[in-house]
Amino acid sequence: MIKNSQxxxxxxxAFAEALYRTYGPSVLKLTKCEICNGIVDKYIEYDPVIVMIDLVLMSKEAQRHVIFNTDFKAYWKLFIILMLLETYGVWRNDSLFNIVINSMCDIKNNSTINTTYIGLPIELSLPETVRTNCNGWVQVEKDDVDLFIWEKDFYIQFLSTFAGILVFMAMVHGSIVAIKAISSKQKVSLVRALKAYSLANCSLLLTLPMLVWGNADTSPTTRLLHYALVYLYSFTVFFNIFVVLYESPRMLTLLVLAASYLMKYTTMFLITPAIRTLHIYRHSDEMTASSQRREF
Ligand SMILES: [Zn+2]
Incomplete structure (x- = not known):
């Protein structure tokens, strides 16, 4: 058996040399696995719709099929589209991440932005640094500002989300690969990790119904419930796919995943206010510079 076959x-x-063999121009036979005697990849004969349904149901077989036995060239398009979707949710102040921040930082509605806010039963005593960053998340009134500011805010959130995803992937891939290097199993390339990430991230599409049909009348509890369920599902999908990808122990994967998520959201929580203040400073510098020019 060739160990380096993909x-x-x-x-x-288990590794397999080929998915099928051809005997003549019209005869094709699916390869059998040398270890378990099953068909190496039954999905190559299946309709893509069936594969998709099995992926939604978190079938390990379907996940292995996509990650290891197909080209899956479009993964980077999926990566970008889903990153835009995630950014859109955060930018619209409509995601589980926002609900947590709004509740933690005590940010409520203003005249233009509908804020989902859950009243906490206990008074949080936040450290000073956290409170400073909280202020950076308070949405500005968007009545009197032009659309350009809105648009710019989308770019800021995009950068923040991108940074969060980078931290997440670096932590997951870095730590699992480092731990696995000791146990010397087969290597997982970064491209394959990104493919697995994009595949798992498709669970984000389940936020769409709320983003599309949610309105001012939707109660905060409904929103919280919807996003919490989507998040739970998404977490489970990520967990399953990473176990399939890295073949790492379940407990370790769970810990790494939880820690990486925590780091991702901490990064996003810190970066958005940082870029916003940076921008305000630069903007006010330009203002003073231009007013000084006018004086002379
Ligand atoms: Zn097998």
Whole structure:
């Protein structure tokens, strides 16, 4: 058996040399796995819709099929589209992340922005640094400012989300690969990790119903429930896919995933106010500079 071949048996995860063999121009036979005797990849004969349904149901076989046995060239398009969707949710102040920040930082509605806010039963005593960053998340009144500011805010959130995802991927991939280097299993390339990430991130599409049909009348509890359920599902999908990808122990994967998520959201929480203040300073510098010019 060739160890460096890239295909994997979808049933047991053992390496396979080929998915099928051809005998003549019209005869094609699916390869059997040498370890478990099952068909290496039954999904190559399946309709893509079936594969998608199995992916939604978190079937390990379907996940192995996409990550190891297909080209999946469009993963980077998926990566960008889903990053835009995530940014859109945060920018609209409509995601689980925003609900947590609004509740933690005590940010409520203003005249133009509908803020989902959950009253906490206990008074939080936040450290000074956290409170400073909280102020950076308070939405500005968007009545009197032009659309350009709105648009610019989207770019700021985009950068923040991108930084969060970078930290997340670096932490997951870095720590699992580092730990696995000791146990000397097969290597997982960064491209394959990104493919797995994009595949798992598709669960983000489940936020769409609320983003599209949610309105001012939707109660905060409904929003919280919807986003919390989506998040729970998404977390489970990520967990399953990373276990399939890295073949790492479940407990370790769970810990790494939880820590990486925490780091991702901390990064986003810190970076957005940082870019906003940076921008305000530069803006006010320009203002003073131009007013000084006018005086002379
Ligand atoms: Zn097998």
């Amino acid at each position: 295909f994997k048996c979808v049933n047991c995860g």
